[in-house]
Amino acid sequence: MTVKGSLVVVSGFSGVGKGSVMKSLISRYEGYALSVSATTREPRPGEVEGREYFFISRDEFLEMIENDELVEYASYCDNYYGTPRRFVTQKLEQGQDVLLEIEIQGALKIKKQFPEALLIFIMPPSVDELMNRLLSRGTESEEAICKRIERAVEEAGGIEDYDYIYINDRIDDCADRMNELIRAQRNRTSRNSRFIEEIRQQISHYKSEYSTNNSEQES
Ligand code: 5GP
DSSP: OOOOOOEEEEEEOTTSOHHHHHHHHHHHSSSEEEOOEEEOSOOOTTOOBTTTEEEOOHHHHHHHHHTTOEEEEEEETTEEEEEEHHHHHHHHHTTOEEEEEOOHHHHHHHHHHOTTOEEEEEEOSOHHHHHHHHHHTOOSOHHHHHHHHHHHHHHHTTGGGSSEEEEOSSHHHHHHHHHHHHHHGGGOGGGOHHHHHHHHHHHHHHHHHHHHHHHHHHO
């Protein structure tokens, strides 16, 4: 029996290391599918089309919205980001756990559409550490960094909308802890209705056979 996969939303402040935690999770554990988003932002050095993102123009993005090809989308620091629908639907049907690394507006839209989605917010070990990571990345202009810090302040206000927080102290440890949580979702009663119903019917059947046999013996 294939249980449908879990939809897992992972958010966190810019620079917290969400991407590294996701990489650790998918490279060391089976059964995960990481959704690749579409974005209108420019690729950073080293980013590859179709691996980190599908880099598209604003017009192409608007067309995807128009054609209902995105499960959710949001604007973040002057660019659009969105999750392509087809990949998510296919992988969930195949029983894979689908990871969406997205920001908070998108996370809330997912929660509305998929109430069973698991929302995880990755926290830095400390704010000093976060700022170090964000500033030492060296890929953003000062203006872009300022916008990302402003955005972090907004996101900090919404953390309680998530189901769990995990601290990214060490990448692999954080991924291990998240893996346990995600895998436990497979045991949710709501995800196992068919199996529960089968056991229920078998017990009822057993009960009626047992009471028939007993009453025959008594008479
Ligand atoms: P970055 O430019 O650093 O790659 O991403 C900026 C922010 O956009 C991050 O918080 C990232 O999680 C978020 N993001 C990436 N893809 C998506 C998406 O498809 N939808 C939404 N809502 N946010 C996304």
